[in-house]
Structures are given as C-alpha cells and as structure tokens.
Amino acid sequence: MAILSVSNLKKSFGSNLVTNDICVDFQEGELVSIIGANGAGKTTFFNLLTGMIKPNGGTVMYKGADITGKPPYETLKHGLSRSFQVVSLFEEMNVLENISIGVQSALGLRANLFKNFKKNDEIRVRSEEILSQIGLFDKKDFPVGAISHGDRKILDIGMALSNRPETLLLDEPMSGLAKGERSRITDLIEKLRKTTTLIIVEHDMDVVFKISEKILVLHQGAVLAFGDPEAVKRNKKVQAVYLKS
C-alpha cells in the first residue's frame, strides 16, 4: 500500500501544460528523489501535492484519503510537510520563534487568545528539541537575518519538521550551498530518513544517486522514468534526454 499515490495529475497555466498526467506511487519509508531539467515541473508538482495550487485533473491520495486540491494547512494535518527552495522564514523573528510558530500550530494553540506565547514552556521545550535535532540549538536567540545561508536552509527544513510529519517534501535543500554545508544537509537527511518518508527535488546528481532508493525523472511535465537509481541510469529515454541536452 502506497503512502502517497498520485494519478493522472494535470495542471496547466493558460495553454501552458506544466504537469501532464503524472501517475506515481510513493511507498512508506522510502527516500525518493525527483530530478529533471529546469522547467520540468518539479516545484509545480510539489505545489500540487501540498495543495498550494489546485490541479486541473487527477487525484492525490495520501494513506487512502483524497487530498487533491486541499490547501496546505489541510494536507499538513494528514502528515505531509515541505521545505522551500528559496528559504521561507519569518524574517522579523529569531530562530527559536520561527520553529515555535510551527510547534504552536502542531500543539493546536493557534487561536489561543490568552496563553502568553513567550512564557509557554510546552512550546519552548518542543521547539528546543527540534533545534537540537537539526543542530541549531546554540543559535536559538539569533535573529534569522543574522545566521548563515546554510543555517537558514536547515532552519527552513526544521520548520517543516515542527509538527513531526510522516512525509517530508524537500525542495532543493542544497541549492546555493558550499560543499561543507552540503554535508550538513546530507547528514540531516540521513537522520530523517529513519523516521520519515522523504521526497526530494535535487540537482546534485552525485548526492541523488548516492542516497536515493528511487528516482523519479520528470521531463516537460511528464514522468520519463521511475525506479531505482541503477534502472534510471540505464533507462534509454533518460539517456536520450540528458545526453542530448
């Protein structure tokens, strides 16, 4: 039984078809990477899965529940969370508060009018747990503008972890990072894959082929290939597309 199953997913902006009939199943506990040239529809695919945009057709099933077109705050409840390619933080808050926003949501305190946010130990303890997990505990009081790009990338992933998702979508977690910082991300991914189903969009082929259990190749909005790294490497169509370009 697949944890996330996508069938016939379609989306077009005007006459421009960006995802075309995508059918794919993700198994629980797997680490799947999505690759493809720029404009292949990877980010759109993420946006469709999480409900940021509504598809024109097709369905997305998560653990047997239909989550097609449901907004992000709904899909999150099912256990689907994501990080962003361009880090998306609360720029006027510090590191701890950034995580706390997510934790408070997970704790169901979103609309609590009278509980002081700062003095809420429950939120603080859980936020600090996550910070330790991602290795940012000693920077918890820094404003997010004052930490390095790598830390921001990690914080972005940390925020996605705040409600302990079962499935995590990572959108280019290593883009714009130097070698040393990349290893921090790969370490984090290795740590996460023990507990979480991971779906990663990534450009760095070395990393992709090293860590992935399965690889999904998107080309012009459609699935070109889907399988384990070796099979994808040998795939004729993939070779044709990649060698040509």
Next chain:
Amino acid sequence: MFLVASLIVNGIILGLIYATIALGFSLVLGVSGVLNFAHGILFALGAYMYWVLKDLMGFWPAMVGAALIVGVIGIIVERVLVRRIYGEDPLFGLVITMGFAMAVEQVLHMIFGAAAKTINPPEFAQGVLFIGDMIIPYYRLFVAGFCTVILGGTWLALNNTSFGAIVRAGMYDSEMVSALGHDLPMLRTIVFTIGTMIAAISGVLASSIWSLKPGMGAAFLMPSFLVVLIGGLGSIRGTILGGLIIGLTTSLMSLVIPRFVDIMPYVIMAVVVYFWPRGLLGKQNILE
C-alpha cells in the same frame, strides 16, 4: 426611448471623463505602488490654475500652462515627499499624500476663498447639439473627444514606444526595470509627473462642467479608486473600461433607482473584485 439613448450617450461621455481622471492615479499606482491621495487636490489645482490663466491667455494656452505648473508641482512632490516612502507599505504613501492634500486645499482656501467659482466653456464649445429630442452640450462632446485623445494617446504611447515598454514593465515588476539597467527613480518621477499633468488637465476640463471649489477634488478621489479597481491595476484598457462602467451605471441608474446612484459604484466594485480578484483586465503587479 430617446431618454434611454440620451442617458447612454451621456453615460459614455461621463465614463470617458471618469477614466481620464482615474488615468493618472492608475499610472502612479501601477508604476510606483503609491496610493496618491493628493490626486484629487492636483485635479483641483489644475482647475484653479486654469481659472487664473484663462482670462490672460485663452483656453488652449491656459490649459497647457495649468498642466505645466501643476506638473512642476508634481515633480517637487515626488522628489521631496513621495520618493521617501517607495518600498514602504502603500499606506504610508497614503498618509503623506493625504497630509499634503489637506495643506494644499487650505492654501487654495486662503488664496481663492471657500466660495464656489464657475467657469464658462471656451467659446468654440458653447451651445448644445440637438438630435431629435436628445440634447448634448457641445462642451461635453468636446471633453469626451479630448478625453478619448488623452486615453488613446496614452495607450498608444505605452504600447508602441520604447519608453512605454519600460513603463509597462514597471507596472508588471518595478524591480525588473532597474535590474535591466533602467533608471527606476527617474521612471517613477516621470510617470508621477505625467499622472499629475493628466490630473491637472482633467481638472481644467471638468471645471467648466462642475464649477470650482477648493474641496472639488475630494469628490473624485474615491471614484478614481473605484475605476482603477474595477478595470484592474496596471491596465490602461481596464481603466477605460472601468470608467465607462461607472459612467454608464451612474447615468442609467438615475432612471431606475436614482436614490442609490452614489452607492452603486461601490457595489459594482465589490462584486467585480470578489469575482475577478485583479479587476476585469488587471495583471499581476507589485501590490500583490
């Protein structure tokens, strides 16, 4: 039947005037993201300048003179006041332009008094045209024609000149303009000045229809806003369309439910914005 026909013609004329008044507002909002609440007072300033100049030099020179004087004021306003708040929340622009409008309105009071003044249409446009029972004052025809020229001219200039292309790009994404190596502050100054001059010219045109009073502009501030929102931000065609919709509804509604002609534009705007979030012909722009 004649009545309905007259009302439609009248509505179109009114719509063109509204669209022209809103045009400057729309350009400034589109390119600079500034809610120019001084638009109304610039409109009034244009009218008053014309009132001062018309006896000295006649209609056309007075109109050009009024537009130039107000244009210079526009440059000063942009350079000294509005420039400081680019990139801030548009609401701060609102406060600053509103404060400026209050001050200038009071200056008009001090110089010209609060009492109303009226201006006669220029001689070549006096009298009325009869078509059967239909009556159209020549001056309104002239104004409609002139407004069409301004609107059409602006549209053509935006679509067919290289400067227009930059302005359109600025309406779509102003950061992109500076990224492409154009002088964004200069572009904003020029567009603000053009907007001011169009406001002044529409003030000149309207003064002979609606009379002058220092507070005359305030009455057209909200309608300009409505026209722009109905038509869609950043679209000249939208502004024209919005103006025509407002003009036609106020004209025709006066036959059906005259008591609520003042509310109708707001209702129409609410409905349009609810179903077409960017207005009828709007594009995505910097305010989103």
Next chain:
Amino acid sequence: MKSRMIKFVTCICMVLLVGAFSAFAGEKPIKIGIVSPVSGNYGDHGKLERMGMTAALKQAGGKILGRPVVMVVADSETNPDIAARRARRLVEVDGCNFLMGSVSSSVASAISAVAAEKKVLYFATNGNSDSLNSDKASPYMFHVAPSMAMLVRGGGKYVANNLGKKWFYLTHDYSWGHSGTAWARKSAAEFGVEEIGEIKVPLGTRDFSSQLLQVRESGADVLVVTMAGFDNVALLKQLAEYQIYSKMKVWYTLMEFVDMWPLKPEQRQAYANVEVYWNENSKTRAFAEMLEKNNPDAPCPMPLDNGTYEGWLAMKILLAGIEKAGTADDVTAVIKAIEGLEIKDNMRKYPTKVRAWDHQVLTQIDLIKANPEATGPDMWEVIDEIDANKVARTREENPINVSISN
C-alpha cells in the same frame, strides 16, 4: 523605553503650558461660543454667519449689562461629531453659557444635544430642517432659520398661480430635501398643483446631466429644487448647460446669494425663496454696504446673505434676551426672556417674533426672481414679501411644547 516616556511627558507639558497662558485672561466677559465651519467646503457659509454676529455685537457696542461680550469661535468642520466635540469644549473649557452657529441641520441637532446636556442656550442658525423644532426640539435651542414649511408654503402660492401648475421635484435625498417635497405635496391641493415626477439625488452628486435629461423629458411647467451646498452650485450651472430654462420655470425652495453669485448672468434665471435680500430696502442696503466695507475678505459682494442675517438676528435676539432678563449667568431666565420676544428693528417689513411653544423664530421670507441681465450684485428682484406668521406650522400641525415660561 526612555524616549517613549520623554514623548509622553513632553506632550503633556506642552498642553499644560498653553493652559497656563490662557488661564490668566483677565476680567469676566460674557462668552458666546460660535460653532461654525471655518475650514473646509462650507467655510464661506460659516464666514457669512460670523460676519452677521460680529455686526450685531458691534451695533450693541460690544457690551451688555455693562459687561463686555466676546465671541469664541470653534470650527465645526460641518461634521456633527466634531461640532459636538467643539461645542463641549466651548462649554467646558471656555465656560460659554451661549452657543450659536451651524450650517446644516445635522450639525445643529448635534450641538443641540450638547446644549441640552450641559444646560446652555443654543441658537441654531442656517439649518432649515423641520425636525429642529418638532422631534428634535429642545427648551435649550432656538431655531433662527425658517423651517421648510414656511419656505415652501410661503413661495408656493405665487409659483402655482404665476408660473405653472405641473411640478417636478428635484431634491437632495435626505430629511431636509424630503421635507421640502413633503410640504409642497401637502399644499398641492390648496394650490391646485399636479405632481409630474420626482428625483431624489444623493448628497455629494456633482453631475446632474442624467437627472436633467429626465427633467427635460417630463413636460413639467415648474422644476421645484430643494438642494444645497456645492452640489447646488454645480446644478445651477448644469441647468443652464442643459437649457432647462427654455423648457420650464425653476423654483428653488431655498437659495443662498453666495451660491448663485458665481454664475454668469445669463445662467441665472431661477425663482427662489430667500431669507433676506440685500437690496430689499434702504436699511438692508445700508447694512450690506457696511458689511462689505468692514469685511474685505467676504466671500461675495454685498455680503448680506441668509446666513449673515440669521447670525445677526441670533445675536440680536440673544443680547435683547440677556438685557431683558438682567442676567447672563442664569440661562433659564434668559430663555424665559427670549420666549415671546419681538424684534421690531429687524430692517424688514414684518417684525420678527420668537414663538414660545416651538422656539421657532418667525421672520420675513422673500420670493425673488433672478435677473438674467444683471451683471452686478443686484441680480435679484423681490417679487413677494411673506409674513412668516401666516405660513409657519400651526400648533395642530406640530403638537409640541418646549416652552419653559409656563
């Protein structure tokens, strides 16, 4: 944190300083609070009424009962809430026992509410709504301007007999405009008038072209207009633009000189009720000349307009009342003295009376015809002088009593 405190303290200190200066203002004059529009669109109307008040005060030598009288002016901004705030200030801070002014009925009823709360006397000038002395009537308010009943019934008879019997109503869409139409309808049977149609126009309308197109088509003899303010100026202009005058007569139930004056001579051809005309007789003429000489910044030449006359009358009645009561501190005594007062030297044909039971001041109304050829300020011709006693609402029509004399 620190700078925040500094700000608060500076603000308070500033205010205290100002207070210290104004606290030592010398002897005890009688203060009259004037709440009238100073800034904004109706600044000219406010200016006129204040001119009238000043003139009346000057004529009385600036003193009454041996005490100097001063006017304290506050800006009403033509907004009822702000007017009420300013009126309160005049009573609470400046210690005024008497209030005066307003340009619209809404402002008048707001100030009246303050007057009733604070138990001070208020003269409502220049608001013509009927409600001011029916459902909004108060023992603490006198209504100086004629109500719509007086205006419509006063001029209506002449209009029906001489101008035409098919009437079309064009009115502002709020209670004042409605009451104009209502009184015209009530008198319709008496005058033998037929109603052709009615258009209500929202306040703030600047363009009347659509309405005027309908008026042209209606086939009426007389267009009855009840409209005020800047809207009215715009309408006057467009009446000429759409050549309404060639199709029918136009009768204004109330017209201000300052509104019609800016028009070109050939554009003014209407009939109208006014409360006074400067060239009505030699006394008014002399008064207007005096006003013009003393007020070079008046909004129009010969500035004896409705507002001026009402301001003048209000001040005159108040001073007469204070004199008769022998005190300026006991407001109730002054009100009692004013109830039933008659002012004979009002420059008019008929004397002015203050009616006790509804606190309406009854003064003469003129019906005028605008002269399209006149180029100077003498643009009107008085064609009928109406005694307000004959046309004001009777006790049956307005069964209230706010008198405190009995």
Next chain:
Amino acid sequence: MQIKSITRDPYLYIFLIFALYPFYPFLGKFISLGSELLLFFIFTLSFNLCLGYTALPSFGHGALYGMGTFGAALTFLHLTPGMGIECALIIGGIAGMLGAAAVGWVIRNKKGIYFAMLTVAFSQVLFGLCWRWDEVTGGESGLTGIARSSFLGMDISGSIPYYYLCFGFFAACAIIIRVIAHSSFGMTLQSIRQNPIRATYLGYNTGFYKFLVFTLSGFFAGLAGALYCFLAGAAFADIFDWTKSGDVVIATLLGGGTASFYGPIVGSLIFLICKELISAFWEHWLLAYGLFFVLIILICPRGLMGLCDRKEQ
C-alpha cells in the same frame, strides 16, 4: 523581579497619566475630549490588531465603530429606555462584532488594497443606507436624546463619572488587547503578516485567522462606538463615512502601529490633541495640520514609535 516588571510596564504610566487627567490644571477641563481620547485609544488599539499585527489594511473600521454607536443608541432608545446602559454597551459591541464577522468572512482571502477597498465599499454602503433610512437612523438629523443614566447602579450622568467609566473600559480593553497581542494567537497573526505562505504550510488557515482577528477587533471597535454614543448623547450617520476610518488609519500610522504595540496610543494622542489645539488658534489650521502629518512621516517613515524600538513581543 515582579515589581520591576510592573514599573517598567508602559501601561502603568499611561494609566497613571489618564487616571489623574481630570485634575490637570488646564487639560482637565477638556473632560469630554479626555473621554473621547480614551475611546479613540480603544478603537485604534483594536484596529492595530488588524493593521499592525496582521497587515490587514481595514478601511472600514469606522463602519464597525458606527455599528456599535447605532446598535447601542437604538437599543437604549427602543429596547431598554430609561434603564442602565449595560445592555446597550453589550449590544453595541456585538453589533460591531457581527458586522465585522459578516464582512470579514466574505473578504477573508482578499489581500492588501483589495481588502481595503472592499471594507471602504462596506462602510460607504452603510453610510448611504443610514443617511437615507430616516425612520430608524434619524437620517440627517441623527438619533438624539440619548441621556445616559447609570451603569451597574452607578450614576454616570456627570462628565467626570463618565470619564472614569471610559477609563475603566479603556484599561480593561487595553489589557485584554495586549494579552491577545502577546498570546499564541497574536503570534499567529504576526506570522501571517510576515510570511503568509509559510504560515499556511505550518498549518495556519490564514483566511480564517484574518476573519477571527477582524471579528475580534470589530467587537472592541463596536464597544468604543457604543461608549461614544453615550458620550455624545447622539448618533449621526456621518460616522460611517470613510473619512472616519481614514482618521483611525492615519492616527495608527502616525504613531507607528506597525512598529510598536503602543504606537496607536501615541498616534491617537497626537492626532486628536494637536487637532483640537491647532484648530483653536488658527483659522487655517488644516494647513499646519496637513504639513504636520507630512513632516512626521518624512522624519520617521515608520511612524513615531518606529524611532524608538522594534516591536516588543
């Protein structure tokens, strides 16, 4: 520790200043202005939950205030004539809240200028209706004769007792609003302001919370309006005009509502007191007043409190 946190609390000083207000040598005479100021504080503080905390530029808050005023006035005149004002105040608050809820639900997903203009449309439509509906709202001449009597058995007909009633309400509302601003909900609002997309991905239904804060703010605005109707003893349709909403926006921005929680209070002080003082001394006061706005925004583009410090959380 406890005492220190109290003495460092700006509210302590604000409350002290206004508790003694009637006893100031000059200012104390402006007793009604003082009450109005307190009500305006409630109004702008509640408005700032929308503008400063959630970046909801509501231009229809005057309408919510007006609904409170008319709700209270109508209740007092028709339902509970001659009785205390408690009921009317509650109804006023609820009227503001319901108005806000109705509008807020419809436009909860609109952004920026569109949200602003839809609220303007709401207030202008109400203005138009109120101005014409003579039978209920009194039309042009408004509702008058609202003589406040008692509150919970206390006689409040005098100016000073009413001032203290307003003060009590101000203190209560100010504390509640601050608790809300510093609560989890307040944090939710801030997150929505700073990054709405991320907030949705963290489980926040942004539209719903915008609706909630608008409704909540509507309650306080309505309450302030209801208290105002007993201060004025009258209710007029002009309160619905968009210029009233404009006043609140300007006062909040001048004070720096987006930069500090206390911005609205500073802004309202400046806005009202300067207006009263300048207008008392100069015929053309609007000139000075307008330039004053321009100057403030030029000197401190984020409002006066923007000079002091960042947002305290």
